[in-house]
Amino acid sequence: MSKGEPKNLIEFLDKTIEDVYKIYISEEKDKIPEFNLENNLGSIKEDMNEKGENYKIKYKKYALDLISILNEPGKIK
Numbered sequence: 001m002s003k004g005e006p007k008n009l010i011e012f013l014d015k016t017i018e019d020v021y022k023i024y025i026s027e028e029k030d031k032i033p034e035f036n037l038e039n040n041l042g043s044i045k046e047d048m049n050e051k052g053e054n055y056k057i058k059y060k061k062y063a064l065d066l067i068s069i070l071n072e073p074g075k076i077k
Contacts, residue, residue: 021067
């Protein structure tokens with residue numbers, strides 16, 4: 001067992017919240033298998049809301065657009 005620094009943990013903690021979120025929504029190989037958008041979408045039912053909108057589709061749309069939504073002028077940062 002190595003007594004060195006936990007390199008992966010240090011690299012992760014050095015990332016910004018935006019960087020971590022981009023990993024979460026990523027479809028690339030660097031995504032975290034247990035923590036990613038596609039994994040979470042698998043546990044969401046195909047329910048419709050009171051307006052007839054599919055919640056799962058709406059959730060994915062907002063998840064993919066969250067960073068740009070938060071960076072819009074006038075948003076609290």
